Amino acid sequence: MTVSVEPTGGRAASARPAESGGQGATQELRPHAEDAFAAELAALAGQDDRPRPARWRLSPWAVATYLLGGTLPDGTVITPKYVGPRRIVEVAVTTLATDRALLLLGVPGTAKTWVSEHLAAAVSGDSTLLVQGTAGTPEEAIRYGWNYARLLAHGPSRDALVPSPVMRAMSEGMTARVEELTRIPADVQDTLITILSEKTLPIPELGEEVQAVRGFNLIATANDRDRGVNDLSSALRRRFNTVVLPLPESADAEVDIVARRVDQIGRSLDLPAAPDGIDEIRRVVTVFRELRDGVTTDGRTKVKSPSGTLSTAEAISVVTNGLALAAHFGDGVLRPGDVAAGILGAVVRDPAADAMVWQEYLEAVVRERDGWKDFYRACREVSA
Template sequence: MTDAATDPTLLRPHAEQQYAHELAALARLDDRPRPPSWQLSPWAVVTYLLGGELSDGTVVTPKYVGPRRLMEVAVATLATDRALLLLGVPGTAKTWVSEHLSAAISGTSTRLVQGTAGTSEDAVRYGWNYARLLAEGPSADALVPSPIMTAMRDGAIARIEELTRIPADVQDALITILSEKTLPVAELGIEVQANKGFNVIATANDRDRGVNELSSALRRRFNTVVLPLPASEEDEVAIVTRRVEQLGSALELPALPTAADEIRRVVTVFRELRQGVTTDGRTKLKSPSGTLSTAEAISVVTGGLALSAHFGDGILRSADIAAGILGSVVKDPVADRVVWSEYLEAVVRERPEWADFYRACREITG
């Protein structure tokens, strides 16, 4: 059987599969105190996230580029009885950080509840095998544990994605779990008590205020860490470059060493429109309705790589990224199109070195 960590047929291995060698090296060399049931010490978890070189020469690649203190606070929270809420605008690596935290602490990132408007209480607490329930009545064998119940039994981390997308009454099912560390099963007259090491990492989009806001009772059970957008252009270029290389390898796209200039151009466009001012600070700009996140920049460049590889000459050019940028910027077909047209004429057109990009954008914009 092929090892999942090296299986070339997997489109996206889990963090614990893709970085198994780094996690193994950290575990082998980690001599610091570990909280109960943790695979690594808090120091080693932060090293796994931020990267570094180990004493045996193993290079740990950075998974998160940002303030070290934020990751230290997040990891320290999970070593207590408080749950962790990762909050931020779309594209600030909340899910990415959640996955890698869970992989480093518990050895698996798959105890996951995906929050949507249709998420039911069963996904948070437990459900039933209805065939067995009808045949045998309520029993332990008919019980279908949720990922959270499984994590409680295993003393591990459970993940909840998009917590504020979950209906308020389902959210409230978490209160007893997080405060009492127990999950009653009323039908069987029993309860599942959490073993040491259990905790919850939830993510929420702060653009979702007013969707299903957290009650004050539930919010008190979380320590909130706000993940910011990359502080500098260089940080954002580095993040986009690294993720595009990883995605390109998974998608078997040809290596394109000439992509650096276009990556920087995409990042510059996104940052200027996001911040409402040009890089030199001379021109004020209108911002579009969308977020223009780092994740969207990664998507634009990856799409451009696919175009250049399959329909171009193998060199990433302005024409390959123009349509992707237009799709990211123009979410509102009226207001955002005005913002984009003004940016093209006031900024892009005035940069001689961007002449090819201006022509490509004008051609695709119409």
């Protein structure tokens, strides 16, 4: 017997105001993608005349346009959600239109969760069918659980069953998300094998099963730094099409990503725009890239790399914190002193080894660089 899960209607019934291209005027600190960019999604749906897979809100072309940005025939501007190779996005979107699940793999801070959320929002209109992977994630988070009061009172029944986000996505033909898949214990990971291969979820307690309807698929994310934590079994890995999200190819691309996200986050927090903030953003990105790559931008000086990842996400955090400092404790202009402490915190994770790496970089590179004297002094002050 096949059992269906009744749609809750929660996301479909949501009617929150949003502005095209960014965070809307809502009370939520961070609206879901389908709410924050509702106007853009609606504009794309209204002009999307291309074939759509079953239960998709947009065609694959429109989903890719939503992520990469563009201008529609009526002049509507779709802001980029992901800055990177177009082919990566096209492969990811195409995968979701097949019977294979999608695994987004990369170092920490390469926008895996961000891309996952926006893909689900564009495909299904709901990015909230989410399982957050941790070392303590139980099997019930992926399969189903029970309302124990009803279970004890009446025994196993349909009313006592509590569907997981994955089970709901299967029944409703939507996109489920599993974050940090390799953080989940291996035996719990493997509960996905039957779901992804047979497209069914057995419920032996009821003698029933949930069969996935057309439109169902799953997006998982994993950090390649987590290899060796809970590696995926070969059987499970075969069920995924793996797309590797790289670090930004160039400094200009990374500066653009950081500037866009800092602007979005700043507006959501009601922080004033920082005049000439792009100079400090470029400085933060330069420091991160040089320490990450182990060589200065001009290729003349080799430097040691710290233990941390120094990802684009961390650069966004450093600049956002600096913007808050400038707004609340400065004159509103983003200056070297506003980002110095954040950079120190991002670089020096190991107090012994990383502190030495940072001091050598300060003296050998920052101190000698034209136009960086104020930054050098600010970094020396917070490092003392």
